[in-house]
Amino acid sequence: MAxxxxxLQNKPISINGGSRRPTIKGNHYMYNNDPxxxxxxxxxxxxxxxxxxxxxxxxNGDTSFLPWQEDKICSL
Numbered sequence: 001m002a003x004x005x006x007x008l009q010n011k012p013i014s015i016n017g018g019s020r021r022p023t024i025k026g027n028h029y030m031y032n033n034d035p036x037x038x039x040x041x042x043x044x045x046x047x048x049x050x051x052x053x054x055x056x057x058x059x060n061g062d063t064s065f066l067p068w069q070e071d072k073i074c075s076l
Contacts, residue, residue, distance in 0.1 A: 028073045035061035 022029040037058045043050050055065045066076055 022074075027071065028075070029067075029069050031066060031074065031076050033064050033076045035059055036063050036065055037061045038063045038065050 022031045024030075034057055037056050038053065039056075040051055040053045043052055064076055066074055068074065
């Protein structure tokens with residue numbers, strides 16, 4: 001299922017993708033363009049609906065996932 005803007009509005013997001021480590025040069029985070037699968041699920045945690053996004057490296061994956069970093073430059 002696609003992750004669309006309407007799904008994410010007003011909901012905290014948790015990203016699970018620890019295996020993708022960027023190369024960091026100052027404020028620039030550079031990620032490899034590794035194929036991956038991205039899935040999500042909605043969970044209630046202490047009464048708040050949270051979207052958990054799972055990123056799993058997969059050579060047959062159909063997605064390039066670029067994480068967002070506050071006040072940083074991110075690229076693939």
